[in-house]
Amino acid sequence: MKKIYISGCGGMLGEAFYEVFRAGSVLKCTDIDVNAPWLSYLDIRDLDAYRKDVTAFRPDYLFHLGACTDMEDCERNPGNAWLTNTTAVENAAYIANELGIPLLYIGTAGIFDGHKPLFDDWDTPNPISCYARSKYAGEVFVREHVARHLVCRAGWMMGGGPAKDKKFVQKIMHQLSRGATELQIVNDKFGSPTYTRDFAHNVRSLLEKEYWGVYNMACDGLTNRLEIARAILELRGLQDQVRIAEVPSSHFSAEYFAQRPPSECLINAKLSLRQLNQMRHWKLALKACLDDYYGAC
Numbered sequence: 676m677k678k679i680y681i682s683g684c685g686g687m688l689g690e691a692f693y694e695v696f697r698a699g700s701v702l703k704c705t706d707i708d709v710n711a712p713w714l715s716y717l718d719i720r721d722l723d724a725y726r727k728d729v730t731a732f733r734p735d736y737l738f739h740l741g742a743c744t745d746m747e748d749c750e751r752n753p754g755n756a757w758l759t760n761t762t763a764v765e766n767a768a769y770i771a772n773e774l775g776i777p778l779l780y781i782g783t784a785g786i787f788d789g790h791k792p793l794f795d796d797w798d799t800p801n802p803i804s805c806y807a808r809s810k811y812a813g814e815v816f817v818r819e820h821v822a823r824h825l826v827c828r829a830g831w832m833m834g835g836g837p838a839k840d841k842k843f844v845q846k847i848m849h850q851l852s853r854g855a856t857e858l859q860i861v862n863d864k865f866g867s868p869t870y871t872r873d874f875a876h877n878v879r880s881l882l883e884k885e886y887w888g889v890y891n892m893a894c895d896g897l898t899n900r901l902e903i904a905r906a907i908l909e910l911r912g913l914q915d916q917v918r919i920a921e922v923p924s925s926h927f928s929a930e931y932f933a934q935r936p937p938s939e940c941l942i943n944a945k946l947s948l949r950q951l952n953q954m955r956h957w958k959l960a961l962k963a964c965l966d967d968y969y970g971a972c
């Protein structure tokens with residue numbers, strides 16, 4: 676069985692990686708937020724501790740998942756954003772190179788500026804926020820310094836349920852669970868949802884083939900926040916009880932002040948060319964996500 680060290684594994688994607696990879700692999704999963712019995716503590720910003728922990732485990736692969744994913748927090752604390760999203764990735768690259776093992780890094784669709792409707796694997800990034808700049812710097816370092824690297828770029832992540840999902844789907848589900856009868860949804864942001872479990876499965880297929888490099892890896896189908904909110908209401912049978920009020924993103928600018936591109940839509944061109952695009956259409960993946968984490972309706 677292959678041994679995999681997964682750092683930053685306590686978040687929404689980490690939970691899916693744990694579920695998908697624990698069958699057939701020996702895992703060591705770490706995070707600064709030790710929120711499950713299968714996690715132990717490791718701060719990826721601490722190179723000595725990171726190196727010591729990974730080296731002691733002697734893995735076949737290093738998966739580096741940890742990041743500061745709160746975009747407003749990154750704007751408020753840029754030093755920590757760079758330390759967590761860039762320098763810590765450099766730490767992972769050093770360790771992978773020292774041990775001669777492949778490194779997986781999770782990139783983001785947010786590295787594009789959104790000034791065209793969709794982005795393939797070869798489009799040139801132009802990040803416009805601190806989060807995106809720091810994540811892109813991490814991606815570039817991995818690409819330039821680790822021979823056997825996988826950089827898989829996700830879009831709007833969904834998965835993890837009430838315990839772990841910090842993003843849009845859980846924000847909507849939280850409002851619904853509290854009996855909301857109106858949802859205010861932005862009508863000017865386009866993107867690609869990415870179901871955490873589908874993402875983890877597709878990473879596993881790429882690893883098995885050893886197709887190293889950079890891959891867009893988002894759900895099929897381009898969409899926007901409004902469509903996703905409408906789909907959630909329909910899937911939960913609430914379309915007649917809950918009204919959607921369309922608002923521009925400027926409506927939330929006090930709370931969400933980090934700059935977000937108008938479009939973060941990805942197409943998985945390289946995965947398709949390699950006949951390895953296993954990402955489902957976002958509507959199917961959304962249904963699976965709601966069923967898996969909130970119970971079937």
Ligand SMILES: NC(=O)c1ccc[n+]([C@@H]2O[C@H](COP(=O)([O-])OP(=O)(O)OC[C@H]3O[C@@H](n4cnc5c(N)ncnc54)[C@H](OP(=O)(O)O)[C@@H]3O)[C@@H](O)[C@H]2O)c1
Nearest residue numbers: 683685686687688707708718719741742744781783829832
């Ligand atoms: N969420 C998205 O929409 C999205 C989209 C594209 C790409 N990604 C990327 O996907 C990866 C996984 O993110 P996610 O979606 O699972 O977000 P997440 O739920 O925020 O998980 C990230 C985990 O990393 C942890 N972490 C933060 N600083 C750390 C440190 N210094 N040392 C160790 N762990 C640390 C976080 O702990 P705390 O919660 O305590 O900070 C959290 O448990 C990240 O690289 C992210 O940039 C995410």
